[in-house]
Amino acid sequence: MNDDAEDLMEGGDEGPQREKRARLTKKGLVAEVAARTGLSRRDSAKATDAVLEAIRDAVDTDKDVLAPPLGRLSPGKLRVGKTGAQVRALRLRLGKAEGGDDGEVDEG
Numbered sequence: 001m002n003d004d005a006e007d008l009m010e011g012g013d014e015g016p017q018r019e020k021r022a023r024l025t026k027k028g029l030v031a032e033v034a035a036r037t038g039l040s041r042r043d044s045a046k047a048t049d050a051v052l053e054a055i056r057d058a059v060d061t062d063k064d065v066l067a068p069p070l071g072r073l074s075p076g077k078l079r080v081g082k083t084g085a086q087v088r089a090l091r092l093r094l095g096k097a098e099g100g101d102d103g104e105v106d107e108g
Helices: 026-037 041-060
Strands: 065-067 071-080 086-094
Touching (some): 041 065, 041 071
């Protein structure tokens, strides 16, 4: 939202609600990968899918994901939400800003 936008939206009897947060969608992520790598959108989509699947597999097997410069993604306990859907909170410990990438890849 721009500076002129209200910080809080009215929420009826429930009181004020949090401001809507901007989102990076999968489509947007694919576009970013294409722009930063020079890959076609099709190849960027394949690469993005592969990375997201690898992260999902790691989380499903309760592994931390070490991904500099992003940081460390640690899965929490799996639980069942109010709607019956599976819910797992993920904690992200942010990596260092520029220069923090040690290039180490965990194959395990």
